[in-house]
Amino acid sequence: MGKKRKHSETESAAPPKKDDSAPERPKRTLLGWKDKTQDAEEPKPAPEFRNKEKVLVTCSRRISFRYRHLMLNIVSLLPHCKKDSKVEAKSSKGATLNELVELKGSSSCLFFECRKHKDLYMWMVKSPSGPSVKFLVNAVHTMEELKLTGNHLKGSRPLLTFSSNFDKDVHWKLLKEMLTQVFGIPKEHRKSKPYHDHVFAFSIVDDHIWFRNYQISVPHNEADKVARGGLDKMTLVEVGPRFCLNPIKIFGGSFGGPTLYENPFYVSPNQIRALEKRNKAGKFAKKIKAKTRKKMHEISNPLEPDEFADMWKDDE
Amino acid sequence: MKMSFEDDFVEDDEMNMIDEDVASDSEAESLSDSDSENEITEKLAEPTKTAVYNRDGLLDKLQDISWPEDVDWTHKLTIEQGQAVDVNDDLAREMAFYTQALEGTRQAFEKLQEMGLPFLRPADYYAEMVKSDTHMEKVKSKLLYEKKQMEEAEERRKARDNKKMAKEVQSQKMKERAKQKKDEIESVKKWRKQRQQRGAGELDLEFGNGKSFQRGGGKKRPGVSPGDRSGGKGKPTSRMNNKKREFRDSKFGHGGRKGLSKQNTAETTNDFKGGFRGGKAGGNKRQKR
Numbered sequence: 001m002g003k004k005r006k007h008s009e010t011e012s013a014a015p016p017k018k019d020d021s022a023p024e025r026p027k028r029t030l031l032g033w034k035d036k037t038q039d040a041e042e043p044k045p046a047p048e049f050r051n052k053e054k055v056l057v058t059c060s061r062r063i064s065f066r067y068r069h070l071m072l073n074i075v076s077l078l079p080h081c082k083k084d085s086k087v088e089a090k091s092s093k094g095a096t097l098n099e100l101v102e103l104k105g106s107s108s109c110l111f112f113e114c115r116k117h118k119d120l121y122m123w124m125v126k127s128p129s130g131p132s133v134k135f136l137v138n139a140v141h142t143m144e145e146l147k148l149t150g151n152h153l154k155g156s157r158p159l160l161t162f163s164s165n166f167d168k169d170v171h172w173k174l175l176k177e178m179l180t181q182v183f184g185i186p187k188e189h190r191k192s193k194p195y196h197d198h199v200f201a202f203s204i205v206d207d208h209i210w211f212r213n214y215q216i217s218v219p220h221n222e223a224d225k226v227a228r229g230g231l232d233k234m235t236l237v238e239v240g241p242r243f244c245l246n247p248i249k250i251f252g253g254s255f256g257g258p259t260l261y262e263n264p265f266y267v268s269p270n271q272i273r274a275l276e277k278r279n280k281a282g283k284f285a286k287k288i289k290a291k292t293r294k295k296m297h298e299i300s301n302p303l304e305p306d307e308f309a310d311m312w313k314d315d316e
Numbered sequence: 317m318k319m320s321f322e323d324d325f326v327e328d329d330e331m332n333m334i335d336e337d338v339a340s341d342s343e344a345e346s347l348s349d350s351d352s353e354n355e356i357t358e359k360l361a362e363p364t365k366t367a368v369y370n371r372d373g374l375l376d377k378l379q380d381i382s383w384p385e386d387v388d389w390t391h392k393l394t395i396e397q398g399q400a401v402d403v404n405d406d407l408a409r410e411m412a413f414y415t416q417a418l419e420g421t422r423q424a425f426e427k428l429q430e431m432g433l434p435f436l437r438p439a440d441y442y443a444e445m446v447k448s449d450t451h452m453e454k455v456k457s458k459l460l461y462e463k464k465q466m467e468e469a470e471e472r473r474k475a476r477d478n479k480k481m482a483k484e485v486q487s488q489k490m491k492e493r494a495k496q497k498k499d500e501i502e503s504v505k506k507w508r509k510q511r512q513q514r515g516a517g518e519l520d521l522e523f524g525n526g527k528s529f530q531r532g533g534g535k536k537r538p539g540v541s542p543g544d545r546s547g548g549k550g551k552p553t554s555r556m557n558n559k560k561r562e563f564r565d566s567k568f569g570h571g572g573r574k575g576l577s578k579q580n581t582a583e584t585t586n587d588f589k590g591g592f593r594g595g596k597a598g599g600n601k602r603q604k605r
Contacts, residue, residue, distance in 0.1 A: 076446055131377040143447060146458045154446045161420030170374045177382055193443055196428070201417040206403035212413050216421055236417055239446065252373060260373040 051186035054106040055081040058097075061088065063114040069142040070120075071112050073241045076143075077213070078183065079155040079191035082106060094255035101127045101254070108182050109254075112137075119269045122245065124178055125254045132254050133175065135245040136269070138208070143240040150215035150237035152198040157185045158213070159196055163203035171250060171261045172204065179209075198239060207265055209245040214238055 055078055059071050063086070075083045082104055087096065101109045108130070111123040120140070125132035141148065160183060166176040179202055185192050201212040214236035250261040402408060445452075 126381055130381050131374075144451070146455050149455050149459065151445050151447045151452055154444045159421060159424045161417050163416055170371050170378070171369075174374050174378045177378060181381070195441070196424070199417045199421050201413050201420070203413055203416060205409060205412075208403075210409075210413060212417065214414070214417050234418065234421065236414060236421070250374065252377060258370075258373070260370045260377065262369070 050188075051184075053080055053108065053181055053184075053186055054104075055182055056084055056101050056104050056106040056109040057081045057112075058084040058087050058100070058109070059112040060114055061086045062117065063112060063120075064117050066140055066142065067112060067114050067120045067137075069144060070137075070140050070241055070243065073143045074110065076154060077158075078185065080186055080189050081110070087111070097125075097255050098127070101125070108178075110182065111255075116270075121248075123255065124182060126178060126181070127254050130254060131174065131178070131260065132251045132257070133178065134248045134251075135209075136248055136266070137243050137245060139242065139244040141240060141242040145240060148238050148240035148242075150198075150217075150239035152215045152239055153193045153195065155185070155189075155191045156193040156195055156197050157187070158183070159199045160184055161199060161201050163205075165204045166202070171247070174250065175209070175247065176202075199236065207246070207263070209247070211241075211243050211245065212238065213240060213242075 057071060057075050057078075059068065063071075071083075075081055084100065084104065087093070087100070097109065097111060107127055109123070109125045109127060111125065113121045113123065115121065120137040122135045122137050123132060124135070160180060162176055162179075166172045183200060197216050199214045199216060201210075201214065203210045203212075215238075216234060217237055218234040246266060247261075247263050248266050249259055249263065252258040252260050447455075
């Protein structure tokens with residue numbers, strides 16, 4: 001898997017070396033092997049679609065503990081991911097990361113970048129030519145928090161629930177598709193476990209994507225049979241982690257390329273901090289101004305002499 | 317496909333990263349808007365005018381990366397749900413997420429049942445879980461601790477309430493007793509008066525039952541003297557030492573004699589080898605009782 005493929009190879013319908021006796025060699029595309037017959041007009045039996053998604057998860061250097069734990073949590077949630085070592089910060093990130101992704105043979109990448117030890121940015125990228133999204137991550141709660149009490153099988157396939165406003169706009173639809181592909185475990189993955197005992201919930205509230213992971217707990221006896229009332233007794237226990245994504249930009253290429261979407265409401269955390277500082281900085285100047293104003297006011301409106309001012313002066 | 321990336325990667329100024337001509341005035345405008353409002357918003361008051369929104373490009377990309385339409389739902393497992401919710405109300409927001417997930421799971425479950433696929437984990441399926449056992453132990457102990465705290469608080473509150481009640485009841489009883497005592501004394505006085513009036517020879521049967529003269533109205537209790545502070549359940553011998561106790565208390569004050577525990581007495585000055593070594597139980601010293 002170390003051989004670099006030229007883009008032309010993947011995109012052209014390369015003339016497959018085929019034997020008429022054996023099944024046609026399927027066309028290689030981004031995601032896996034698609035039977036050539038799918039393009040044909042005649043209705044042939046549905047082809048084998050195999051989800052060969054592989055995610056590469058890395059982070060930048062100088063990432064803080066909380067975000068590192070978040071990354072590790074995500075690694076444990078996705079068995080189809082590969083964790084890689086830290087990436088040098090200042091080098092030309094796009095090229096390095098693209099190379100890394102191709103080297104590992106993954107089809108997408110989650111890159112956690114921590115700036116100033118405070119802000120976490122997450123890149124979700126589809127390789128090699130897919131779109132990439134940069135998010136600002138907020139409100140991080142990792143799985144280690146004792147208030148998140150649920151637990152589930154490691155590697156069991158999650159159910160993905162999206163809130164209905166994902167279909168309202170194009171960029172949300174794109175994000176939904178990307179989230180499905182990255183966070184959904186391929187069906188017959190080696191490390192996946194058979195049952196569905198947890199749910200991911202992605203919701204859009206206030207233009208942020210909120211992520212929650214719940215464990216499904218239903219009192220039941222066997223695998224399939226749940227009593228009639230059982231469904232009503234289903235409860236969800238939160239497993240974690242929890243985070244909130246604020247999309248900043250969507251690019252056409254991986255880790256770069258033309259900007260397809262820019263979030264008009266996004267304010268970078270640096271600007272927020274700068275604003276706060278500016279507000280505070282004005283305090284002293286305002287105080288001085290207020291003092292001079294008071295003096296001027298007093299001078300212009302002198303008080304009437306007080307009758308009782310000398311009342312106590314004579315008493316010693 | 318051009319793989320160019322903007323300089324943004326090195327600086328943190330997101331807003332400048334646009335292909336088109338940037339009027340950075342619009343940025344400053346929106347910033348000054350929020351400035352003049354004098355509030356710090358996580359979101360700009362109005363969208364920047366330079367925001368890019370390339371709908372067609374997005375759609376193209378979507379087509380590119382989508383899985384083919386006829387992919388079995390089992391590959392995707394996505395469900396749609398949703399209601400509107402306010403972001404700042406934490407509880408409502410979490411409830412909304414919860415209901416979204418719950419409804420989604422119900423739908424998924426029905427679908428899976430139709431397809432006849434296994435859904436839930438049987439009780440005897442043991443495999444590696446996402447959180448380790450030690451971690452779950454910690455979680456459990458924390459939950460137990462919290463529960464215990466709550467229970468203790470409840471108990472304390474109940475005890476306080478009970479005490480209050482008991483005090484009230486007690487005061488009531490005392491009042492009753494006092495009243496009864498008064499009544500009895502009154503009745504005796506009356507009887508005496510009547511007796512005087514009628515003459516000495518008559519047997520008077522208006523006494524009422526003799527029992528009423530017993531203190532406490534005839535309740536049978538093991539004799540409790542007023543100076544006894546053992547609550548009425550103490551053993552009799554503990555009261556016999558009362559005299560000794562009283563003597564000692566009067567001489568040394570409560571708590572006994574102090575300060576003489578390490579002094580020699582006449583017998584012990586010449587006592588080199590005998591007796592209990594290092595023990596105060598040897599009786600050579602006046603014991604602090």
